[in-house]
Amino acid sequence: MPAPTFATQVLQTLAGALLLISFAMLAERRSRRLVTLLIWQGVVLVTSTLLVAVTAQQPHLFFSAALTLALKVGVLPWILLRLMRRLGIERDNEPLVNVPTLMLVGLGLVVFAFGLAQPITALATTVIRQTLGIALAVILLALLMILARRKAFTQVIGFLALENGLFFAATTTTYGMPMVVELGIALDVLVGVFIFGVFFFHIREQFDSLDLHHLETLKED
Amino acid sequence: MTATVYFWQIGACACAIALAPLFAGWVAQCRAILQNRSAPPLWQPYRMLRKLFRKEATLAEDASWLFRGAPYVVFAAMVLAAAIIPSLTTQLPAARVADAIALVGLFATARVFMALAAMDIGTAFGSLGARREMMIGFLTEPALLMVLFNAFLMAGTTALPAIVQNTLAQSHLVLHPSLAFAAVAFVMVLLAENARLPIDNPSTHLELTMIHEAMVLEYSARHLALIEWASWLKLFNYACIGFTLFAPWGIATHGVSAGGIALAVLALVAKLALAGAALALFETGSAKLRLFRAPEFLTMAFLLAVLGLLVHLLLKA
Amino acid sequence: MNELATAAPTAVVVLGLVGAWLLVGGLGLLRPNAVGWVARVLFPLGALIGLGVAAAGVAALLPAFAPQRLVLPLGLPDLPFHVRLDALSGFFLALLGSAGAGISIFSAGYFRAGEGTAPGLLCLQYHVFLASMAMVMLADDAYLFMVAWETMALSSYFLVTTQHRLPEIRRAGFLYLLMAHVGALGILLCFGVLHGGSWEMTFDAMRASTLAPFWMSVAFLLALFGFGTKAGLVPLHVWLPEAHPAAPSPVSAMMSGLMLKTAVYGLLRVSLDMLPGGPWWWGLLTLALGLGTALYGVIFATVQTDMKRLLAYSSIENIGLIVAGIGLALVFRSFELRVLAALALTAVLIHAFNHALFKSLLFLATGSVMHATGERSLGKLGGLIRRMPWVAAFALIGSLAIAGLPPLNGFVSEWLLLQTFLQTPRIPHAFLNMIVPLGAAVISLAAALAGYVMVKFYGVIFLGKHRESSLAAARDASWLERIGLAWLALGCVLVGAFPQVALDVAGRVTQALVGATVQRGPSPWWMAPVAANQASYSGLWYWVGLLLATGATYLLVRAFYRGRTRRTAQWDCGYPWQTPRMQDSAEGFGQPIRHLFGPVFKIEREVPLPTDAAPKYRIQIEDRFWAACYQPLGRLLQRITERMAVLQGGRLAVYLLYSFLTLIFLLVCVL
Known part of the structure; x- marks a missing residue:
């Protein structure tokens, strides 16, 4: 394997930062801070996409970087923050059971993801592909976060983190998806968040809270 | 050659012993400034030492030899740790005696002696402090070891001077994502180990929230002076470990010359000034965690270090 | 017999010494109730023989030594006993002899009349136990091995049930015997698989037999089960925390310090000597079991309230570390990384030796404490450093050693184990080279928790105030007991100060087992097993540095500020009254761990209500x-x-x- 260039090192560091943010999200109790972490994740994503665009000379990645910037650092957090204000859950503290155990499970997932990705990284022709393991880990951690959370709002944040992981995997391994697909996904996410917002209001109207364990009462015996 | 090496070895120790209170004073001063209080002078810790060494020591009636001996052992352990850590030069004979794993063992020895001494008098606060200190300790020790493991794997050695030389030998700037994880974990360990916020408040006066202070309640005069000095040395040592692993610039590597050492001292002072200010800033910005949140904080540190290890193994970087 | 003696002189000497042990035991029956005769004559004699066994073991470890074989004119008509003395048995004989000598000397001052079994009978059981352990290490055929193994189980059963009038001790003894036999069954079946259809029961034949991979794995798993039961691997450990506290302290020391090592010996003999090689999952399984055992043992040790149970759980932890090391060695061997396998094995051997020293020392210290106070519940002890300074000093050395603190011996093996883990990314397997290094995290966590356990153990027993007023009458151990304790403590200090010697000794064994040795490094003062510039440690200079720094600090403080010291009442933030009950109890000291690892335990707790007239707090923690x-x-x-x-x-x-x-x-x- 050739010695990694400085750009690759930066990219790897960014991948590491993404993983770090994922773990921070897993342990964060406050919804407000979760949104901040999501913004940071978006920033890292934009930076890494730009970096790949420059080093691999893939001009279409500049577009997707701009799209990411607009959507994931700008619009989506803005919508989420607005929703929070409207729903009055800005200072919400979600009780989390046993953070250390959650972290340990997360660590196990990381080991699993890295192990899965290692044969691919061993074969990697581009050094960039080594980050596939990290991208996979970010996706799994986001799924774990969705599983562990009880509030609808934080689950949506988990969903967005998941999408970020997918996007990162796409940019670093195959220099991004075709523009059409990317636009489609971006639109989907945007619409998804709108729909979630509507659902939040409905759930809250019904149960006076966004705690999802209330939904369990809907089951008919 | 050999004689000068031993001379600088002792010199590095003396430098650590002399600078440690200054560093503590600097952190206290920064904190005071940040909190809009009028700051104590930089040499306040030296004054405190002078005061304590002059006082008459009072010992509880049933204090045993363990209680009287522990301050000396703790202080000696910290001096020895300072001898191992390449703060000024990598030409350290003592660093061959004990590598970084032994360094962790040295900190553990000091902690165990401190906890045992705290239990010796048999007061409620003493044993409470000992228990809490050991709880923090059993969480920080593996975390610190894992942080060091990151560096070991990268440099292929457990000797701290070799790690420094390895880093400084690289001609161009190299970024290591795993070291980023390790650095975050290390800062968390540093805070917990040195009884800083958010784990312990070094300036608390409320016994029930104490950890480190609860252990030393029964000490006075010269014993207390030694313990305080040792805890400053510990903070200094931890800062130097941090520099060794993450920012070794300025440490004299090629032989030892007076000029190189002078440069290293300057670099060390500059780095300490920065680190102290950052520490004060962080402490001012954070609130003390509830005691049973502390394990969560430290598990985080441990896992981050392990994660760094994993990232290193995946990326080989 | 003459030509035998010339062919295998050292082996004959060892057999003679084993016979002498049996003789000493038999002499005990002459006057079964004469404490003076048994204690002052026979037990010291046994200790001397132990030294002899250790010397013979060391002789077997000398570089010029070639394995010696003997066929004894004993046993069944067509099944004579085969005996073999090689480096591995030599190492474990040295362990048995040297730690056994300390325990025997201590026992000379310990056993008294009127405590269950008559002293003479006890002497017989005790020496038969020692002799059978030696024979386990000498046996070269499955028949003799099983005979010695069962004798060991039976004699130790009788020793455990010395105080057989107490029902809970009978119960513990029964559980022990049951588990011992279940384990023995596993070993027997393992041998049954190993001979490979030839029905030759000598170990040589078993080494030579070629097995299908499936049957090799079956044999390995049976050995792991059988020896794991004896060693106390989780989940086969349940007998250990029952049997060890039930036995008299010297017997606990023997069981924990020595008998568990026979299981380690057996596992090494079968997995590394008799099975030529195996897939990597053997090693991974062993490693995982070992790590789990270590963590489980130490977590349970932190919450114990009986000092001997605490030590028993700590033994489980140490066995876990040893077995984890064996697992690493197996992993390395399966990838033909022989030097690394030797490194792991060195850590295993040194830790086994260390554990024999410090665990025996601590069990013996609890014996002294029990004799002086009649208590073994931690909640009723305290402050004994002032009444029993000698025992306290020796126990301090043992506690620091077991906590893995430098410059004592526990640190040496821990250091080696961590160094081994640092080499694991070199395993040429995609998944293993990521999983295995994480084991170092578990090892360091277990080691740090061991420090917690030992602060609790030492602090609650020896420091603080007497929790019961009767403790003020406690007297220090007798001089024979002190010699025994001092002998073991000296071992802890010496192995800590000269780890490079231990490295050389273990190298003889690893050469025989995996065909490689770990070099101590270029200098006689340092131990640099990996490479000279990579990792080095010098116990001796560490001692010198620590003592020098402590001494210099003391002298400087004395010289400049004359020691004006006044004794007053304790300060304790000015609280006006204090009772000894306000110190941390054993439960209290373990509380953070109980809180943190709550789901691991099965806790039954009765907390008093605010309205209770007679408030009572009770907590019971179960496995x-x-x-x-x-x-x-x-x-x-x-x-x-x-x-x-x-x-x-x-x-x-x-x-x-x-x-x-x-x-x-x-x-x-x-x-």
Whole structure:
């Protein structure tokens, strides 16, 4: 394997930062801070996409970087923050059971993801592909976060983190998806968040809270 | 050659012993400034030492030899740790005696002696402090070891001077994502180990929230002076470990010359000034965690270090 | 016998010494109730023989030594006993002899009349136990091995039930015997697989037999099960925390310090000597079991309130570390990384030796404490450093050693184990080279928790105030006991100061087992097993540095500020009254761990209500494995036997009918 260039090192560091943010999200109790972490994740994503665009000379990645910037650092957090204000859950503290155990499970997932990705990284022709393991880990951690959370709002944040992981995997391994697909996904996410917002209001109207364990009462015996 | 090496070895120790209170004073001063209080002078810790060494020591009636001996052992352990850590030069004979794993063992020895001494008098606060200190300790020790493991794997050695030389030998700037994880974990360990916020408040006066202070309640005069000095040395040592692993610039590597050492001292002072200010800033910005949140904080540190290890193994970087 | 002696002189000497142990034991029966005779003459004699055994073991470790074989004119007509002395048995004999000598000297001052079994009988059981352990290490065929193994189990059973009038001790003894036999069954079946159809029971034949990979794995798993039961691997550990506290302290010391090592010996003998090689998952399984055992043991040790139970759980932890090391060695061997396998094995051997020293030392110290105070519950001790300064000093060395603190011996093996883990990314396997390094995290966590356990152990027993007023009358150990403690403590200090010697000694064994040795490095003062510039440690200079720094600090403080010291009442933030009950109890000291690892324990707790007139706090912590594995198994067995009890109708005619039917059945089969 050739010695990694400085750009690759930066990219790897960014991948590491993404993983770090994922773990921070897993342990964060406050919804407000979760949104901040999501913004940071978006920033890292934009930076890494730009970096790949420059080093691999893939001009279409500049577009997707701009799209990411607009959507994931700008619009989506803005919508989420607005929703929070409207729903009055800005200072919400979600009780989390046993953070250390959650972290340990997360660590196990990381080991699993890295192990899965290692044969691919061993074969990697581009050094960039080594980050596939990290991208996979970010996706799994986001799924774990969705599983562990009880509030609808934080689950949506988990969903967005998941999408970020997918996007990162796409940019670093195959220099991004075709523009059409990317636009489609971006639109989907945007619409998804709108729909979630509507659902939040409905759930809250019904149960006076966004705690999802209330939904369990809907089951008919 | 050999004689000068031993001379600088002792010199590095003396430098650590002399600078440690200054560093503590600097952190206290920064904190005071940040909190809009009028700051104590930089040499306040030296004054405190002078005061304590002059006082008459009072010992509880049933204090045993363990209680009287522990301050000396703790202080000696910290001096020895300072001898191992390449703060000024990598030409350290003592660093061959004990590598970084032994360094962790040295900190553990000091902690165990401190906890045992705290239990010796048999007061409620003493044993409470000992228990809490050991709880923090059993969480920080593996975390610190894992942080060091990151560096070991990268440099292929457990000797701290070799790690420094390895880093400084690289001609161009190299970024290591795993070291980023390790650095975050290390800062968390540093805070917990040195009884800083958010784990312990070094300036608390409320016994029930104490950890480190609860252990030393029964000490006075010269014993207390030694313990305080040792805890400053510990903070200094931890800062130097941090520099060794993450920012070794300025440490004299090629032989030892007076000029190189002078440069290293300057670099060390500059780095300490920065680190102290950052520490004060962080402490001012954070609130003390509830005691049973502390394990969560430290598990985080441990896992981050392990994660760094994993990232290193995946990326080989 | 003469030509035997010339062919295998060292082996004959060892056999002679083992015979001498048996003789000493037999002499005890001459005057079974004469404490003076047994204690002042026979036990010191046993200690001397122990030194001899250790010397012979060391002789077997010298570079010029070639393995010696003997065929004894004993045993069944066509099945003579085979004996072999090689580096591995030599190492474990040295361990047995040297730690055994310390325990025997201590026992000379310990055993008294009127505590259960008569002293003479006890002496017999004790020496038969020692002799059988030595024979386990010498045996070169499955037959002798099993005979010695079972003798060891039986003699130790009788020793455990010395105080057989107490029902809980009888119960602990029964559990021990049961588990010992279940384990022995595993070993027997393992040998049954190993001979590979040749029905030759010598180990040489087993080494030579070629097995299909499947049967090799079966043999390995059986060995892991059988020896794991004896060693106390989780989940086969349940007998250990029951049996060790039940036995008299020197016997606990022998069981924990020595007998567990026979299981380590057996596992090494089978997995590394008799099985030529295996897939990597053997190693991974062993490693995982070892790490789990270490963590489980130490977590349970932190919450114990009985000092001997605490030590028993700590033994489980140490066995876990040892077995984890064996697992690493197996992993390395399967990838032909022989030097690294030797490194792991060195850590295993040195840790086994260390554990024999410090665990015996601590068990003996608890014996002294129990004799002086009559208490073994931590909640009723405290402040003994002022009444028993000698025992306190020796126990401090043992506690620091077991906590893995430099410059004592526990640190040496821990250091080596961590160095081994640092080499694991070199394993040429995609998944293993990521998983295995994480084991270092578990090892360091277990080691740090061991420090917690030892602060609790030492602090609650020896420091603070007396929790009971009767402790003020406690007297220090007798001089024979002190010699025994000092001998073991000296061992801890010496191995800590000269780890490079231990490295060389272990190198002889690793050369025989995996065909490689770990070099101590270029300098005689340092231990640099990996590479000279990579990792080095010098116990001796560490000692010098620590003592020098402490001494210099003391002298400087003395010189400049004359020691004006006043003794007053304690300060304790000015609280006006203090009782000894306000110190942390054993439960209190373990509380953070109980809180943190809550789901691991099965906790029953009674907390007093604010309205209670007589508030009472009670907490009971149980092993989850007990309820999860053993109780269902026991119930199943019970149900099956109840079904079978139908056969036992009580009428004589029916019983005769059974015999009759059996006879008919056999005749049908034969004809």
